[in-house]
Amino acid sequence: GENVEQHPSTLSVQEGDSAVIKCTYSDSASNYFPWYKQELGKRPQLIIDIRSNVGEKKDQRIAVTLNKTAKHFSLHITETQPEDSAVYFCAASGSNYQLIWGAGTKLIIKP
Amino acid sequence: EAGVTQSPTHLIKTRGQQATLRCSPISGHTSVYWYQQALGLGLQFLLWYDEGEERNRGNFPPRFSGRQFPNYSSELNVNALELEDSALYLCASRIGLGHYEQYFGPGTRLTVT
Numbered sequence: 254g255e256n257v258e259q260h261p262s263t264l265s266v267q268e269g270d271s272a273v274i275k276c277t278y279s280d281s282a283s284n285y286f287p288w289y290k291q292e293l294g295k296r297p298q299l300i301i302d303i304r305s306n307v308g309e310k311k312d313q314r315i316a317v318t319l320n321k322t323a324k325h326f327s328l329h330i331t332e333t334q335p336e337d338s339a340v341y342f343c344a345a346s347g348s349n350y351q352l353i354w355g356a357g358t359k360l361i362i363k364p
Numbered sequence: 365e366a367g368v369t370q371s372p373t374h375l376i377k378t379r380g381q382q383a384t385l386r387c388s389p390i391s392g393h394t395s396v397y398w399y400q401q402a403l404g405l406g407l408q409f410l411l412w413y414d415e416g417e418e419r420n421r422g423n424f425p426p427r428f429s430g431r432q433f434p435n436y437s438s439e440l441n442v443n444a445l446e447l448e449d450s451a452l453y454l455c456a457s458r459i460g461l462g463h464y465e466q467y468f469g470p471g472t473r474l475t476v477t
Contacts (some may be wrong), residue, residue, distance in 0.1 A: 294470040297468045349420070350463070
């Protein structure tokens with residue numbers, strides 16, 4: 254069946270350093286890959302997404318890369334700040350516009 | 365533009381009771397998804413409604429059910445509540461064909477005692 258694996262489950266980085274979260278998907282037909290950020294006690298919010306016809310997309314300090322051949326995509330956060338502390342979810346599009354979700358990564362920014 | 369809204373914010377029920385949770389999608393959105401998020405864990409897909417019809421359901425027992433109304437709002441019903449049903453229930457809406465983006469509501473925290 255359709256599956257998305259996300260690693261690591263917890264990531265602790267020093268403030269100012271970079272963080273990278275990786276996801277692997279199983280359905281070669283997937284063509285949309287969003288990333289959501291969920292701060293403690295809040296709703297998941299879409300922070301960046303990429304479609305299969307693009308290899309990389311940037312928005313200020315965050316970027317997403319996609320390797321369709323290897324079926325994996327990654328979220329990169331540079332110059333991490335305390336407000337980046339949250340749980341991050343990746344997802345890949347499945348059949349009928351559904352999203353298949355990764356298990357989440359808890360990002361901890363150490364001061 | 366108003367976002368996705370959910371009510372109530374918190375709900376406390378006793379084991380064996382029924383719970384009803386409500387969701388109003390973003391204006392113009394026709395699809396509604398329900399997710400269960402147990403404390404500290406991931407998003408478990410429950411149900412998907414589109415244009416008033418149930419389109420898909422996740423790996424949950426039949427006591428989890430719902431419906432979508434003509435105005436595209438939705439309700440989730442959980443019958444015969446069990447302690448392990450305690451979780452945050454999130455609703456998300458999507459605009460419709462050709463779009464994948466889902467926008468989440470703030471959730472309903474259900475506690476079963």
